[in-house]
Amino acid sequence: EDKVVQSPLSLVVHEGDTVTLNCSYEVTNFRSLLWYKQEKKAPTFLFMLTSSGIEKKSGRLSSILDKKELFSILNITATQTGDSAVYLCAYKTSYDKVIFGPGTSLSVIP
Amino acid sequence: DTEVTQTPKHLVMGMTNKKSLKCEQHMGHRAMYWYKQKAKKPPELMFVYSYEKLSINESVPSRFSPECPNSSLLNLHLHALQPEDSALYLCASSQDPSGTSSNEQFFGPGTRLTVL
Numbered sequence: 001e002d003k004v005v006q007s008p009l010s011l012v013v014h015e016g017d018t019v020t021l022n023c024s025y026e027v028t029n030f031r032s033l034l035w036y037k038q039e040k041k042a043p044t045f046l047f048m049l050t051s052s053g054i055e056k057k058s059g060r061l062s063s064i065l066d067k068k069e070l071f072s073i074l075n076i077t078a079t080q081t082g083d084s085a086v087y088l089c090a091y092k093t094s095y096d097k098v099i100f101g102p103g104t105s106l107s108v109i110p
Numbered sequence: 111d112t113e114v115t116q117t118p119k120h121l122v123m124g125m126t127n128k129k130s131l132k133c134e135q136h137m138g139h140r141a142m143y144w145y146k147q148k149a150k151k152p153p154e155l156m157f158v159y160s161y162e163k164l165s166i167n168e169s170v171p172s173r174f175s176p177e178c179p180n181s182s183l184l185n186l187h188l189h190a191l192q193p194e195d196s197a198l199y200l201c202a203s204s205q206d207p208s209g210t211s212s213n214e215q216f217f218g219p220g221t222r223l224t225v226l
Contacts, residue, residue, distance in 0.1 A: 034214065034215070041219050041220060042217035042219050043153065043217050045214045045215065048214050088152055095166065096141055096158050096166065097158065097166055098143070098215065100152035101152060102151070
């Protein structure tokens with residue numbers, strides 16, 4: 001059965017800390033891995049990863065995929081209170097199916 | 111226009127009512143999705159339309175009936191729902207269902223549904 005596992009499930013850090021969120025998956029027909037940030041409403045897209053070893057960056061956020069070991073990480077440096085959210089990892093199959101992991105709830109305290 | 115819109119934002123309905131959720135995008139995306147999200151849980155895929163044809167139905171009960179009248183619109187018709195169907199219903203779209211181009215999903219703001 002296809003599945004996505006995220007760790008930790010919740011995390012509390014202080015402003016300025018660096019965090020690493022983990023996502024591992026066991027899927028068939030893998031096509032891409034997606035990271036989303038969800039605050040109170042709909043998820044907002046962060047990254048899409050399809051190739052191993054190529055880091056994607058956007059400001060203080062970065063992500064990388066390891067297709068051999070079937071995992072991805074999302075790094076956030078110099079965290080701010082506005083980074084508090086649930087971070088969702090999802091994979092997309094060749095048949096356009098998207099399956100989400102349980103999410104990591106990040107709280108950044110001043 | 112780079113957004114997905116959903117109406118209504120909130121909906122309260124009884125178990126005998128019939129209602130519809132609407133989703134619209136004008137980005138030329140050819141894949142559209144319905145998700146259900148319960149509190150503190152990730153979105154769960156319900157349906158996928160690719161090129162206006164239903165391509166995935168994740169064993170959703172027949173009291174939920176999707177419809178894709180054209181490439182910009184997606185509806186979800188609701189009938190005889192149960193209280194446990196109360197959730198946030200999210201619509202999403204992506205550019206190219208089967209190609210190799212960048213294929214992130216854009217989500218709408220969701221409809222918060224309460225079934226009494």
